Amino acid sequence: MTEKLYYKNAYETKFKATVLALEKAKEDCYHIILDKTLFYPEGGGQPGDKGILGMVSVFDVHEKNGEIIHYADGPLAVGAEVDGEIDWGHRFDLMQNHSGEHIISGVICKKYGCDNVGFHMGRESITIDFNTQIPQEDLPWLEDAANQAIWENTPIGISYPEKEELEALEYRSKKELTGEVRIVKAGEYDCCACCGTHVKLAGEIGMIKVIGAQNYKGGTRLELICGKRGLDYFQKIHQAAKEVGIALSVQEEKIGNGVQKLLDERDANIQELKKWKWEAFLNRIEKLPKDTENVLIIEEGLSGKDMVALADLAAEKTNGRAMVATPWETGLQFVLVSRKKDAKELAEELRKSFDLKGGGKDGSIQGKLKGNKAEIIEFFEEKGFVLAK
Ligand SMILES: [Zn+2]
Helix, strand or coil: CCCEEHHHHCCCCCEEEEEEEEEEECCCEEEEEECCECCCCCCCEECCCCCCEECCCEEEEEECCCEEEEEEECCCCCCCCCEEEEEEHHHHHHHHHHHHHHHHHHHHHHCCCEEEEEEEEECCCCEEECCCCCCCCHHHHHHHHHHHHHHHCCCCEECCCCCHHHHCCCCCCCEEEEEEEEEEECCCCEEEEECCCCCCEHHHHCCCCEEEEECCCCCEEEEEEHHHHHHHHHHHHHHHHHHHHHHCCCCHHHHHHHHHHHHHHHHHHHHHHHHHEEEEEHHHEEEEECCCCCEEECCCCHHHHHHHHHHHHHHHHHHCEEEEEEEECEEEEEEEEEECCCCCHHHHHHHHHHEEEEEECCEEEEEEEECCHHHHHHHHHCCCCCCCC
């Protein structure tokens, strides 16, 4: 059993230990066991520590049968005494986030009588799963209630109660555990069985911020950030809001309205543009010779909807056939409407000459043609189509 120094003092960063065992797991990965360690192994939702051991780097830590295995990038001599130092920035970030997670879980579980049924500390944020649906409108005040613990600088204490005391105690994660149970208590905010490392005073958490909530397996999955992550997030979002505000010439807190106004203007412009586009189309159809029965219109940048509408309109006008096409990669994309009900016949010919991909009914066909634009125009002109100018 490795002696767990991180439980004696979660703030200690340097230690000396003796190497008891070494195993090469794979290339650039050695498993090292010491007599004692400050390196916290992954567990209770908290990732393992990182740091330096002698001359090697420790990039992950796991616990197996009471032994703590340091995953290092190099070997150490068995029997040697080595200096160890954990990456305090990494550890303190985990302590801030883990303690913040306890407090908001305590607040939420107390309020809704629910359980925290899943917890994951990711590189960017923490996710917590609750087996209840938390109303979106409750999130701001739940966040306030959790941050109240920070403003009060609530002490966070660790204890190992005796069996009887433990049985009488109300705490989260209460299971039939054998051996001693480690209780982490944050004043009146939370009491929970936990094996992780925590800050001593809630003030050190700095900030508890919910950044997302979604329905998950019938309950709610909250996304949370605490500590410096909270400040980093605020700085990032604030900078983005500032940039949008400058671009829109509105105050940062009003960028939502500014963007909505811009979208409304865009939609109005699209409508206006559509109107003009149709005027132009109608104009071209009006200009066709009086007895035109078959019309061919080729225009860049037409959408599928545009082509259908324009072909319908043109066929109605000529009471014959209308082929509307727009260039695409290696040919034309088209819609052909025929009031003569012979579009399928034309499709067969197009399949042979221009490798038509698509089809339809006698009244209309649509698809893609492969080939040179001039050749396609020639094909239709031979069939008596007039190219609209
Ligand atoms: Zn915990």
